[in-house]
Amino acid sequence: MESAETTLARYGMVIDLDRCNGCGACATACAVENNVPPANTSATERTGLTWLRVQRVSNGRQFPQNRAVYIPISCQQCGEHTPCVSVCPQNAVDVNPETGVVSQVPARCLGCRYCMAACPFHARYFNWFDPKWPDGMEATLNPDVSIRMRGVVEKCNFCHGRWQAAKAKAAANGARDIDPADYVPACVDACPEKAITFGNLDDPRSDAARASKSANAFRFLEKLGTDPKVYYRSDRAWVRRLADADVTARESEASRG
Amino acid sequence: MRFEVTRRDVMRFAGGAAIGAALSPMPWTLTDDLAIWTQNWRWIPRPSKGERSTATTACALCAAACPLEANCVGKSPIALRAAGGAQPLCSLGLTGHHLPWHPARITRPQRIERGAARPASVSIEAVVRETARAMAAARSGSGSVVVLDSRPDRSGSWAWQRLLASIEGAVVVATPGTEGSSLDALDALSSDATRLTTLDLAGARTILSFGAPVAEGWGRLSECCPGDVTLVQVEPMRSRSAELSDHWLPARPGTEGVLALGIANTLISASLVPSSVTESIADFAAYTDIVARFPLARVAAITGLAADDIALTARELAANGPTVVVAGEQPGGGPLRRSDRVAILGLNALLGSAGRIVDRAELLSPRAGEPLAPVARLESLPGRSVALLVIDASAGDVAFPWHVVDRKLASSALVVALSPYLAGTARHADFVVPTAPFLEAIHEIPSSRTEAAPALSISAPLLPAREGAIDPVAFVRMLASAGQIDLGGDWSSTESLARERVARIHAAAIGSVAQPSESASLPVASLASADELWDALAKGGRWTGDRAAANPERRVELAAGLGVDLTREVGAAQASDRTLKLVPRAARETTLTAVVSPVLSKLYRESQLRRSPGSATLSPRTAAALGLRNVRAARILTAGGSAHVSLSLDEGVMAGVVELTVAPDLIALGDAARADHRMAIDLLTPAADGSWSSIDAELVEG
Amino acid sequence: MDKPLILRGARRCSTKRFLTWLAPWAAMAVLGVLAIGLCLVKGLNQTNMDNRFAFGLWIFLDLAVIALGAGAFFTGFLLYILRRDELRAVINSAVVIGFICYSGAVLVLAVDVGQPLRAWFTFWHPNVHSMLTEVTFCITVYLTVLAIEYLPIVLRNRQLRKVPSFLVFEGELHKVMPVLAAVGTFLSFFHQGSLGGLYGVLQGRPFAFRDGFAIWPTTFFLFILSAIATGPAFVLLTTSIVSKVSGTRLVRHVVYELLAKVSGWLLIVYVGFKSVDTIVWLNQTAPRSGVNPSQFYAWQPFGSWVLVVEIVILGLVPALIFISPTRRRSLPWLVTASVLASLGVATNRLVMTIQTLALPTFKFEPFMTYWPSWQEVATFLFVIAYGVILYSLSFRYLRLFPQERELQKY
Incomplete structure (x- = not known):
């Protein structure tokens, strides 16, 4: 059996928030790669589909000391107690044991949105509208990714289509494992600042594994115990402080001015 | 036998x-x-299935001409990415393959009648007839003919110059706000004003940028200055370049020139200007006199910066040379005021980089020795003098307030635009001629004004041109034959002219071609035929010629170009307590095209990463002072008119400033055009010198 | 006109008056049908729910009506299992109310999901770890049970009784009632609990997340307790309203008193457990998730007053009224307490649904707000209109209150 020979991986990424300048190329590349439709005219930032959204967060200080950090947030691919997996009533969400990636099966999804309520990262998006591209633009769609219908939930899957292509390539070459260079999600590819390091966190030789253990690396909402596989890093203390949910810290900071 | 069907039978059967x-x-x-x-x-x-292939070409969406690789399914691109090891594409480039299907795309000529609800399709013959008539009228003295060129130095630009050569007073003008146009103030510094000059940025260790979006691709800085460059950004808002800079100087909008003079003051008074440099400045004494009027304390008060910061910056600039000082165009904001630019660019001479003010080496034209209409500056044209305006937006659009051009138009002027889209500047035209967008036709990307060396990229089409698209050069030919103007030669399309130019470059055997997948450049002299050069360019290569040699003997005049407003009084009191400085805001790439992919809604409508079209932002303190703390819908008033804006508050905005998102507008993002649609950028009333980077505005509730 | 159908020996208004009573409810229902149609055809963009407020008014409605509908099973349990025969006086009405609540909830759920045609996938590809699977299974089965319990009430209608086989069938059904009541009780305990579990298991939402016993978070038990405590109170409330509206005495006061007593003591137990749970949650569970519990109540209008209102004013106060023998003798007191208790369970469900989603999880997020669209409100009103209409018809034509005829003699 082919899959039995494949080494199990635990893919993850490390995003350097000191490098990100909020250009949005990652979010754009993601939408192009995964056939995420443009916004309906009545869609807002709360009804849109942004598998990867870049959140601008300010340090709250006055001009010109005001500084912003841009935080790209996608599915954090929780490894433990994955909140969305256990709640789905019909097994439309599961974790791929080969990659550790949390996947969503749109054709199975009922659209109950329980998984969205469960996700603390707000990384899941519901298709409030029919997917629609301007006439003719369907020709630009990626044939490796199927289009989701209205009424189902979707989210980042670390570019599953690219992983499959890499696997097919490895199989064609008779290789046991995929070449890490062949499997790079679109956002990682697109970042002009090379702020995102992607790889197998279980492979100590991978850059991602090393970066995830570096000083000043952190994860958001770690105390929830969901073991996210998306790490962040920043040398700025105020940015790292954003990781915890504890709001009182922010309030006392603000009162200090 | 008889069958009797009872009700019970029916019910049994049904049950x-x-x-x-x-x-x-x-x-x-x-x-x-x-x-x-x-x-x-x-x-x-459903995504179409088909044979997978890849193709390389150059991105034609901005002057950077990034080499790109397209993943195609059945010859249709489904994804674009940077080719070879090139810098990854921006959001606009990543979605460039969507643009041929943009909802604003037109494939038939359109007539836009003032007051009509929607434009009507007309025949190309009708457009040619009307345009030729206006051309003939201009010849007989009704006014002048002007072509606005959004990307000068293309073959198409040459064709316009060739056509207009026979019409007296007709000129080709770079579209206001075109990248690098700020550098034209350099010409005023040079004692020989006949030569076009530019700045040589290569090898600089420190760059002092006044508003230029250097981190967003302006001026190909990443190419000229590899390695560690210290970037000092002067800009009133925290733009992406300010974000990435080593040092950010948030000078109040409109005070950039004063800051430059303040830096000059420090350099001179601290004796940081070597004597060799003072000798190259023809009017050093006069300049010193002017600069002396700007001591640090005064400059600090005017610019809102700390005196120590300015002094420190000046010392850094002197110590960490070579230093280049650039004045750029804030995205959507166009160039700074002319006198400010003169003051800023003059710092180059003072910092000993006079040698970096170089003659701009010209790109070979497609054909030699033919009569050409001159290239002029829009500001130099008298008001209400233009009878026929042609907007050539076939190679891209530049966001600028229409008033800049409108005040030059005669009352009965005809405006004809060439554009693939009924969007952007083309919406101001009477007629719009549909041209083929990026990926559907040959597009040339010549070096921009920011480059010291001539360069050329060719964006080859990956898609067949849609029926109805008209080649701009072919349109020039149509006008010539309608106006019975003999243009000579048998060139009839952009491609034929572009090939002629490539053949000339090949024949001259100058420069080399950088290819996306190769590390070493290919010298043109090593190529056997012009076709080989063409193929290398069409696959995403970029030809670069020889840069003009620095001229250490050059003498400059720094005082002459400083405007009255700068030398006499600056930072005048605000008109009233309610007056704000209006600063346009946009991402660079969105100001260089008429349309963007509707998928960019991910950055606008579907997230809060970029501010929505037509939204205004101010600091909470300013809002509180104006009584707008809890106001979400407001009206913004300028000398150019008024518009409804959605108001948001952000501590990152300078006090007394309102930032207005000017690009992309809703049509550019793919929304249907509304009859009352008004572009936010048209609110910006240009100053007398044609700049609109900071103007006065008022905000009221409602 | 409909006289032959009307319950023998019951005082009922004229047909005209009855139709006039139904007309506004019917209009409300028509509006609801329109809204439901819009949501099914055009999609859920017709609502004001969004990616952050993935649940809204409808889920709150589902939770609230299912909690209030608990009167059906719990009265059945008291009557058939614990043999409190006094409750025979209200069991039919309780069953009808239960049926209305559950069928209304299922209907709204069908509109609420993005792909109603795939609803059966839950049975085909069930995820046994999901509380929602349990809820779906139990509610579907229990709704069937309720339908079967409803059937004999329908069959006892004056005209339908004339069909001999119906009468036989009804008699047979009657014999299995205790079995159905037992099944209903079992199912109800589970799905009421699982509805609480829905929130209690949300590890990523510290406001909802609770520790628990085995696989069940404490909300599992609290939802059961609050539902069985409020169910009888809601039966009391509806009975008294019907009595008032129809102008007839329907049950003896002792029935009210019994319902109140049951409700009262269960509420006492609930309030006790809820208080302990709240203390443990605020001091243990939430801090372990990296949250300062004070932030739960840092955003208005969901301040800590919500906690006081929910537990004390809408929990402890009605409980004390109910368990006081003197207060129990006064119907106005009982009605007041029933209203408070019903509002209490609704507040609890509202808080669990809306506040859970409104609270930010990231430090840099704002508190979210949500206001339902008219389509959501109209769908909500549809369920109410449907309930009123179905109950009115049942009350007019079926014997919901066996003591009614007797009481009219006096």
């Missing part, structure tokens, strides 16, 4: 049938089919 049907596979199949149907709604688009 039996119902039970039978329920036990049959039918209901289950039906349920299943219904579920399957929900996965296959006919209105859900």
Whole structure:
């Protein structure tokens, strides 16, 4: 059996928030790669589909000391107690044991949105509208990714289509494992600042594994115990402080001015 | 025999049938089919299948001409990415393959009648006839003919110059706000004003940028200055370049020139200007006199910066040379005021980088020795003098307030635009001629004004041109034949002219071609034929010629170009307590095209990463002072008119400033055009010198 | 006109008056049908729900009506299992109300999901770890049970009784009632609990997340307790309203008193457990998730007053009224307490649904707000209109209150 020979991986990424300048190329590349439709005219930032959204967060200080950090947030691919997996009533969400990636099966999804309520990262998006591209633009769609219908939930899957292509390539070459260079999600590819390091966190030789253990690396909402596989890093203390949910810290900071 | 059917029989039959049907596979199949149907709604688009291939070409969406690789399915690009090891594409480039299908795309000539609800299709013959008539009238003295060129130095630009050569007073003008146009103030510094000059940025260790979006691709800085460059950004807002800079100087909008003079003051008074440099400045004494009027304390008060910061910056600039000082165009904001630019660019001479003010080496034209209409500056044209305005937006658009051009138009002027889209500047035209967008036709990307060396990229089409698209050069030919103007030669399309130019470059055997997948450049002299050079360019290569040699003997005049407003009084009191400085805001790439992919809604409508079209932002303190703390809908008033804006508050905005998002507008993002649609950028009333980077505005509730 | 159908021996208004009573409810229902149609055809963009407020008014409605509908199973349990025969006086009405609540909830759920045609996938590809699977299974089965319990009430209608086989069938059904009541009780305990579990298991939402016993978070038990405590109170409330509206005495006061007593003591137990749970949650569970519990109540209008209102004013106060023998003798007191208790369970469900989603999880997020669209409100009103209409018809034509005829003699 082919899959039995494949080494199990635990893919993850490390995003350097000191490098990100909020250009949005990652979010754009993601939408192009995964056939995420443009916004309906009545869609807002709360009804849109942004598998990867870049959140601008300010340090709250006055001009010109005001500084912003841009935080790209996608599915954090929780490894433990994955909140969305256990709640789905019909097994439309599961974790791929080969990659550790949390996947969503749109054709199975009922659209109950329980998984969205469960996700603390707000990384899941519901298709409030029919997917629609301007006439003719369907020709630009990626044939490796199927289009989701209205009424189902979707989210980042670390570019599953690219992983499959890499696997097919490895199989064609008779290789046991995929070449890490062949499997790079679109956002990682697109970042002009090379702020995102992607790889197998279980492979100590991978850059991602090393970066995830570096000083000043952190994860958001770690105390929830969901073991996210998306790490962040920043040398700025105020940015790292954003990781915890504890709001009182922010309030006392603000009162200090 | 007789059958008698009783009511009971019917009921039994019906009951039996119902039970039978329920036990049959039918209901289950039906349920299943219904579920399957929900996965296959006919209105859900399906990606087309087909043979996969890749193709390389150059991105034609901005002057950077990034080499790109397209993943194609059945010859149709489905994804674009940087080719070879090139810098990854921006959001606009990543979605460039969407643009041929943009909802604003037109494939038939349009007539836009003032007051009409929607434009009407007309024949190309009608457009040619009307345009030729206006041309003939201009010849007989009704006014001048002007072509606005959004990307000068293309073959198409040459064709316009060739056509207009026979019309007296007709000129080609770079579209206001075109990248690098700020550098034209350099010409004023040079004692020999006949030569076009530019700045040589290569090898700089420190860059002092006044508003230029250097981190967003302006001026190809990443190419000229590899390695560690210290970037000092002067800009009133925290733009992406300010974000990435090593040092950010948030000078109040409109005080950039004063800051430059303050830096000059420090350099001179601290004796940081070597004597060799003072000798190259023809009017050093006069300049010193002017600069002396700007001591640090005064400059600090005017610019809102700390005196120590300015002094420190000046020392850094002197110590960490070579230093280049650039004045750029804030995205959507166009160039700074002319006198400010003179003050800023003059710092180059003072910092000993006079040698970096170089003659701009010219790019070979497609054909040699033919009569050409001159290239002029829009500001130099008298008001209300233009009878025929042609907007050539076939190679891209530049966001600028229409008033800059409008005040030059005669009352009965005809405006004809060439554009693939009924969007952007083309919406101001009477007629719009549909041209082929990026990826559907040959596009040339010549070096921009920011480059010291001539360069050329060719964006080869990956898609067949849609029926109805008209080649701009072919349109020039049509006008010539309608106006009975003999243009000579047998060139008839952009491609034929572009090939002629490539053949000339090949024949001259100058420069080399950098290819995306190769590390070493290919010298033109090593190429056997012009076709080989063409192929190298069409696959994403960029030809670069020889840069003009620095001229250490050059003498400059720094005082002459400083405007009255700068030398006499600056930072005048605000008109009233309610007056704000209006600063346009946009991402660079969105100001260089008429349309962007609707998928960019991910950055606008679907997230809060970029501010929505037409939204205004101010600091909470300013809002509180104006009584707008809890106001979400406001009206913004300028000398150019008023508009409704959605108001948001952000501590990152300078006090007394309102930032207005000017690009992209809703049409550019793919929304249907509304009759009352007004572009936010048109609110910006240009100053007398044609700049609109900071103007006065008021905000009121409602 | 419909006289032959009307319950024998019951005082009922004229047909005209009855139709006039139904007309506004019917209009409300028509509006609801329109809204439901819009949501099914055009999609859920017709609502004001969004990616952050994935649940809204409808889920709150489902939770609230299912909690209030608990009167059906719990009265059945008291009557058939614990043999409190006094409750025979209200069991039929309780069953009808239960049926209305559950069928209304299922209907709204069908509109609320993005792909109603795939609803059966839960049975085909069930995820046994999901509380929602349990809820779906139990509610579907229990709704069937309720329908079967409803059937004999329908069959006892004056005209339908004339069909001999119906009468036989009804008699047979009657014999299995205790079995159905037992099944209903079992199912209800589970799905009421699982509805609480829905929130209690949300590890990523510290406001909802609770520790628990075995696989069940404390909300599992609290939802059961609050539902069985409020169910009888809601039966009391509806009975008294019907009595008032129809102008007839329907049950003896002792029935009210019994319902109140049951409700009262269960509420006492609930309030006790809820208080302990709240203390443990605020001091243990939430801090372990990296949250300062004070932030739960840092955003208005969901301040800590919500906690006081929910537990004390809408929990402890009605409980004390109910368990006081003197207060129990006064119907106005009982009605007041029933209203408070019903509002209490609704507040609890509202808080669990809306506040859970409104609270930010990231430090840099704002508190979210949500206001339902008219389509959501109209769908909500549809369920109410449907309930009123179905109950009115049942009350007019079926014997919901066996003591009614007797009481009219006096």
